[in-house]
Amino acid sequence: QQQVKQSPQSLIVQKGGISIINCAYENTAFDYFPWYQQFPGKGPALLIAIRPDVSEKKEGRFTISFNKSAKQFSLHIMDSQPGDSATYFCAASKAAGNKLTFGGGTRVLVKP
Amino acid sequence: DTGVSQDPRHKITKRGQNVTFRCDPISEHNRLYWYRQTLGQGPEFLTYFQNEAQLEKSRLLSDRFSAERPKGSFSTLEIQRTEQGDSAMYLCASSHGTLGVRETQYFGPGTRLLVL
Numbered sequence: 001q002q003q004v005k006q007s008p009q010s011l012i013v014q015k016g017g018i019s020i021i022n023c024a025y026e027n028t029a030f031d032y033f034p035w036y037q038q039f040p041g042k043g044p045a046l047l048i049a050i051r052p053d054v055s056e057k058k059e060g061r062f063t064i065s066f067n068k069s070a071k072q073f074s075l076h077i078m079d080s081q082p083g084d085s086a087t088y089f090c091a092a093s094k095a096a097g098n099k100l101t102f103g104g105g106t107r108v109l110v111k112p
Numbered sequence: 113d114t115g116v117s118q119d120p121r122h123k124i125t126k127r128g129q130n131v132t133f134r135c136d137p138i139s140e141h142n143r144l145y146w147y148r149q150t151l152g153q154g155p156e157f158l159t160y161f162q163n164e165a166q167l168e169k170s171r172l173l174s175d176r177f178s179a180e181r182p183k184g185s186f187s188t189l190e191i192q193r194t195e196q197g198d199s200a201m202y203l204c205a206s207s208h209g210t211l212g213v214r215e216t217q218y219f220g221p222g223t224r225l226l227v228l
Binding site for chain 1: 116143145147152153155156157168170203205209215216217218219220221222
């Protein structure tokens with residue numbers, strides 16, 4: 001049972017473009033939604049996170065949009081750079097314990 | 113480097129052998145998590161410690177798997193009688209917080225296991 005569904009599986013964007021990754025969740029008990037970035041051979045690193053009491057959060061070139069009624073959230077990477085080429089994972093957790101449930105990942109390639 | 117460290121980084125073993133991985137969390141982090149990541153997939157939760165207490169285990173963690181965190185410091189994950197399906201990246205993460213409070217999980221570089 002995949003509780004967090006992520007799309008697309010892969011994405012190619014030109015330098016300076018916008019990368020958009022979408023996630024949908026099923027469990028309404030989820031109340032914390034982080035995004036992680038992972039480079040080959042490395043562990044995931046937290047990029048940005050949001051709670052459902054806000055609809056948008058921005059940190060630098062990264063923005064999360066959250067739609068609680070639709071149970072969807074998305075990551076926007078503005079002004080994409082070649083160094084952003086990585087795999088991005090959305091995740092969710094709930095109050096009873098902090099284990100993260102991850103989406104399947106999106107491999108982003110930024111072409112110079 | 114004060115991040116989460118894992119040892120070994122790579123392990124190749126034959127089916128049926130036992131393997132043990134070690135995770136050293138960030139100093140003073142009271143929570144420690146183990147996840148498994150197969151190629152092209154997101155990490156999947158295995159188990160979680162608060163200090164030395166193992167508070168939750170996933171149904172993915174069969175009886176061949178055991179994890180410990182003696183004295184609430186480093187943790188070990190042992191797989192007995194390895195199977196080819198155990199081939200994956202085993203990730204450790206740590207965080208500092210109290211129950212009910214969401215805090216950032218910091219991941220280590222992982223141990224990549226290949227079972228031949």
